[in-house]
Amino acid sequence: xxxxxxxxxxxxxxxxxxxxxxxxxxxxxxxxxxxxxxxxxxxxxxxxxxxxxxxxxxxxxxxxxxxxxxxxxxxxxxxxxxxxxxxxxxxxxxxxxxxxxxxxxxxxxxxxxxxxxxxxxxxxxxxxxxxxxxxxxxxxxxxxxxxxxxxxxxxxxxxxxxxxxxxxxxxxxxxxxxxxxxxxxxxxxxxxxxxxxxxxxxxxxxxx
Amino acid sequence: xxxxxxxxxxxxxxxxxxxxxxxxxxxxxxxxxxxxxxxxxxxxxxxxxxxxxxxxxxxxxxxxxxxxxxxxxxxxxxxxxxxxxxxxxxxxxxxxxxxxxxxxxxxxxxxxxxxxxxxxxxxxxxxxxxxxxxxxxxxxxxxxxxxxxxxxxxxxxxxxxxxxxxxxxxxxxxxxxxxxxxxxxxxxxxxxxxxxxxxxxxxxxxxx
Numbered sequence: 051x052x053x054x055x056x057x058x059x060x061x062x063x064x065x066x067x068x069x070x071x072x073x074x075x076x077x078x079x080x081x082x083x084x085x086x087x088x089x090x091x092x093x094x095x096x097x098x099x100x101x102x103x104x105x106x107x108x109x110x111x112x113x114x115x116x117x118x119x120x121x122x123x124x125x126x127x128x129x130x131x132x133x134x135x136x137x138x139x140x141x142x143x144x145x146x147x148x149x150x151x152x153x154x155x156x157x158x159x160x161x162x163x164x165x166x167x168x169x170x171x172x173x174x175x176x177x178x179x180x181x182x183x184x185x186x187x188x189x190x191x192x193x194x195x196x197x198x199x200x201x202x203x204x205x206x207x208x209x210x211x212x213x214x215x216x217x218x219x220x221x222x223x224x225x226x227x228x229x230x231x232x233x234x235x236x237x238x239x240x241x242x243x244x245x246x247x248x249x250x251x252x253x254x255x256x257x258x
Numbered sequence: 259x260x261x262x263x264x265x266x267x268x269x270x271x272x273x274x275x276x277x278x279x280x281x282x283x284x285x286x287x288x289x290x291x292x293x294x295x296x297x298x299x300x301x302x303x304x305x306x307x308x309x310x311x312x313x314x315x316x317x318x319x320x321x322x323x324x325x326x327x328x329x330x331x332x333x334x335x336x337x338x339x340x341x342x343x344x345x346x347x348x349x350x351x352x353x354x355x356x357x358x359x360x361x362x363x364x365x366x367x368x369x370x371x372x373x374x375x376x377x378x379x380x381x382x383x384x385x386x387x388x389x390x391x392x393x394x395x396x397x398x399x400x401x402x403x404x405x406x407x408x409x410x411x412x413x414x415x416x417x418x419x420x421x422x423x424x425x426x427x428x429x430x431x432x433x434x435x436x437x438x439x440x441x442x443x444x445x446x447x448x449x450x451x452x453x454x455x456x457x458x459x460x461x462x463x464x465x466x
Contacts, residue, residue: 051291065459092323097380101346105260162373163374163394163395163396163418164394165374165375165392166371166373166374167373168261182352182461183461184373184460184461185412185413185460185461185462186371186373186413187413187414187415187416188371188398188418190396190415190418204393205392205393205394206395208394208395208396209393209396210398210418212395215463215464231396237407245356251392252392253390253391253392253393254393256423
């Protein structure tokens with residue numbers, strides 16, 4: 051059984067998909083042992099409690115700097131024996147120390163087809179605004195392992211989503227979430243927990 | 259009837275798809291009036307002749323510089339009343355003068371999901387090699403209008419293609435061509451010929 055820790059900062063819609071997958075036995079034998087929020091009183095914590103999962107607040111503002119905060123996260127996750135960390139709408143900046151503590155064991159979902167529309171400044175609605183400004187007809191989501199490079203880690207899964215005439219950043223964000231992120235994230239976590247992901251030379255191989 | 263000129267440099271597999279679409283009445287009323295090659299004796303010219311289409315060689319090496327060559331292309335296309343220029347495996351560099359002579363009337367197909375893997379150096383197998391090196395799980399093709407920025411023009415259509423375990427640049431190139439380029443290019447030409455493409459602010463709107 052792979053112990054999973056999920057980091058959140060808000061509503062936790064992606065977290066809910068993981069909880070649902072676990073309840074349905076579709077998480078490859080993984081178990082979410084803790085949900086940690088960088089902000090107090092967010093709804094994601096409520097979702098965790100309702101599913102009988104430990105809900106922890108590690109508020110960023112309680113720590114003097116990003117290094118101290120990153121170490122607190124590492125400690126909390128390691129104390130609980132977490133083997134896979136999932137960033138699920140986690141919006142708080144961490145340091146290299148954090149990703150180095152869990153090499154190829156931190157998963158993130160990005161709302162675009164990386165390497166397009168990734169990197170500094172590309173988060174939330176900014177991503178979808180950029181896709182629309184460029185006039186792309188396709189976008190999508192990418193689940194990848196986090197490393198020291200923002201949105202530059204090994205890609206696990208990608209799924210395309212069409213851009214439609216009249217889309218706004220908001221409608222596009224919703225479609226990408228519903229049609230791609232919610233499908234990809236539980237699938238990637240399941241593959242990890244089944245031991246089917248191998249990382250070599252910056253690329254991920256998925257065993258059959 | 260929209261007069262179409264197709265520029266080629268090699269085998270002309272994409273040209274063949276256009277010829278087939280025209281024969282099947284699927285080119286939106288457009289008609290290929292000339293096929294111009296920058297290299298002599300390429301098979302694309304043979305494909306044109308077999309379809310009863312004028313086949314012209316305008317060899318790059320016969321011209322002193324890129325400006326003179328670009329002007330020769332412009333003259334040849336304008337003399338024939340060409341309204342839509344399709345770059346179909348056309349590998350010869352032209353100057354800004356050329357794209358400015360046919361604003362939003364030059365179509366190119368790029369073997370990736372732009373803006374990813376586009377721009378200088380991204381042509382042919384280099385594109386697919388880069389996709390594999392980054393470990394992408396999806397790639398695809400983009401049909402766009404050419405402008406002064408390499409692979410930076412308004413996007414008309416995009417289609418995703420999966421990357422498979424064990425892919426080489428060659429197998430990926432073949433799949434992208436067969437599953438995306440051959441479908442998108444005749445479709446985009448047909449939309450243009452039906453007058454359904456509008457370009458505004460660098461983005462393309464497709465009328466229903």
